[in-house]
Amino acid sequence: MTINLNGLGIDYGAILPELIVTGTAIVVLFLDLIVPAERRRWLAAVSVVGLLAALVATIPLWGQNRAAFGDTVVADSLAAFFNVLLIVISILTVLVSPRFLRALDLDHGEYYILLLGATAGMMLLAAATSLMTIFLGIELLSISLYVLSGFARTALRSQESAMKYLLLGGFATGFLLYGMALIYGATGSTTLQGIAAFTTASGLGASSNVLLLLGIGFLSVGLAFKASAAPFHMWTPDVYEGAPTLVTTFMSVATKSAAFAAIGRVFIATFPSIASRWYFPLALIAIFSLFIGNLVAITQDNLKRMLAYSGIAHAGYILLGILPGTAEGFSATLFYIAGYAVMNFGAFAVVTVLGSGGERTAELSYWRGLFYRRPFLATVMTIFMLSLAGIPPTVGFFAKLFIFRALVDAQIWAPLIVAVIMTIVSFYYYLRVVVVMLAAPEETTVERERVGISTGTVLGAAAAATIILGIFPAVVLNWATHAASLHF
């Protein structure tokens, strides 16, 4: 890692994408004051333009290794990988938003500002190489999301969801911060580079340094909370269910991705020398997530809750890729995150589109015979469900395959067997949705609604990506391999 000797290492180029997103948020904030209420679509347009600019600004960062601001952030391929992922998710969310917001009478400009703020926080988290910037990123994304989950101000459920998220999230942040303080106390450094140097230098001493291990433990709790891995998942179903579906869509994929970026940097890049210490707790978290996510998802009749538990399960699969501590495992993790983002975004987006009809629509019973009422929605939902279950030829299959392969190569058998058995279990609840959609409709009145152009495009693109990545996974896998290899 090159140390920028130019004063404090100020290098705005390295965080240009984050700056652009933040700048866009501020622009939208002011535009909101000028733009008349019936033209709020413009805010969405401006947000998309800003995000696209950030996407372009990310391209030159690929393949670089620019540490900046006194080693607190880095512009490398891993950060660029997550920037692209997070920005694309954000753009897709914005594109679906105007119609949904109008339908629920939530069309306020703050929505876009908060969304952009959360995106900036996540991007910062993915680029953070210091405990300080990790905390900064987490707080930025969390506070934006606390507000967003309570965005349906008049709905009691949304209020409850925001309150739960805030309280539990604050609690988790406490853990995180305490962990960071302990790690700083043990190693005398806040930058990951400094911490890594300390643990490597102290050799075997580091693996019996109680202060350090306790710190890592607390840090893991905070990060696992954000990734909604069991047993720190309790908030997930309630918040996902109560928050406006669109916010849930964004939250379920983006927050998880960003959290895993940080988990990767912390565990694989910073603490490889004490891997034997974190392996077991992390494996336990993964196994817990697989069990709880998959088993509880079976009993859910509400699709938002079902997808929340499925998200917990997927956090388990993603964590499995961290366990081997190898570049191969981490690239499988990155591929899984990208694939999960596409398919889970799609699944939640379908719930969102149906959700414009009211809250009842997330109940599985409402989905009976959807194939005959809304054939397009039902078809893309089928694709997303098959992909989440991991059936080829979809991206979900290769995501699981690469993770399993990394585990076999590292000879990690027990978590692998749990993952395989739980995958079989997951077939039940994913395919149940498809079967329900195929069942004969109860009511004879067929109300056929059209999906809006932008929404239809987003859903079609997500479904197409799910299948195309399932047939040609090599390109994204190469990117993931490149992004993952920088650590080693």
Place this chain on the structure above:
Amino acid sequence: MGWYALPTTVPWLTLAVVIPLSGALLVALTPTVARRVIKQLGILASAITLLLVLVIVGGFQHGVGNLHLQFEEARQWVPTVGISYHVGVDGLSLFLLGLNALLFLIAILVTSPATPRLKQFILLLLILEAATAGILLSLDLILFYVFWEAMLVPLYFLIGVWGEGPRVYAAFKFLIYTVIGSFAMLVAILAVAAINFAQTGQLSFDWTVLVQHPASGVWQLPLNLGAIGIPQLLFLGFALAFAIKMPLFPLHTWLPAAYTASPIPVVIVLAGLVSKLGAYGFLRFNLALFPDAAHSLGPALAVLATTGILYGAFMALVQTDLKRLVAYASMSHLGFIGLGIFAGNLLGIEGALVQMVNHGVIIAALFLIVAMIERRTGTRDRAQLRGLGARAPLFAALFLVISLAALGLPGLNGFVGEFLIMLGAWTAFVPLAVAAGIGVILAAWYVLRFYQGSFQEAPPQPAGFIEMRVADVGVLAPLLALMIVIGVSPAFFPAAVEATVKALPVLLR
């Protein structure tokens, strides 16, 4: 058959997968109300596929090519993990490919135009045809697995949506059984590649690579529980998937539910073809990749296969529902195929390959007969059917030919395969051959009782039993023709597959 040489520039085998898929795409784009067009598109796509496959069969040369594989196409797919798109055809897959194309054409032909949601039905059948063709052609283990899993989804919906009786239960049971087997196989596939990488340094899932370096080694069980050979462990991983699909006793319990619930076009494919894919998997992977394990575990599996012969036969004897009767008959016959495979000698394996084609032809014909009877009389209950032959002599005659083929009368195709298998089994395990012989006798019993009970005994009870129509005869004609052709020229198949079978590693050890 080496009658002509095909240009190598054409991706013949890829076309066998792509044509049904293109048909599916065209069907998807057709308006739902255009039911005639949809069915005709389905017939067209599967007929073109059949023609293509016949062209491939005609251009196949005996004993030529690397590992006797021909029409190979190999491209990189996910190079960083050693996955490739590699397809090819040899003696093991050639005739099953033909059976595949034929049975799907018949299945689509007999699909009633009044089927609800006809568009989705034909669409799924065509996707299924592409997947099963892919299974037979894949030479990369991951590619094979992709097609193997892809086959599951259309089948699940075909049973669960268009089935009869407890269809969702049947579809779900089928799904769970199959998925458990599949994942065991997936782990075994990953382990085979990992072991090969450790032993040779070559990262590959390619069958042609793996077959040359059989895995070896011993795995020490934890807690001093002893040791188990790694090839044996991997063999079992693959075997679970194939034994469930076949199905081998005692993993057959999904079968009666699924076969009975399936609509006729689906059951033709399921019994006629999909079950054989399990047997094919045993030959292609278990016997080729783990020859030592095949020797040590073969006898146990042969016992299971023989148990299946007798169990299926006895169950067929006590059924009153004709569809269930044929379902158990199918299971019994698959036991013979299993016995031939696990006998592990040239005669047994050749017999099994021949019998796979025969079984597909015979079982498809039997299920068609059951469907025709049910359509005419409205019942499948054996007890309610009497004297149908008096009203429909042609029907009776054709049914008699099929019955005789099913019970293995010399001169018809069933005999050829069963005889070879019995010879193979006799050299390997005499007691099992004797037990299988009892199965042959039982087969004669239940098949003839079915035929005599429903067609011969007077008085003719259900009035107005209609004679076979031209369309019915047309559907049965290719199957009947195959029964007679294979029956009278029994050397045809064994000669064609001999080179491939002789090269199987299990025979070289």
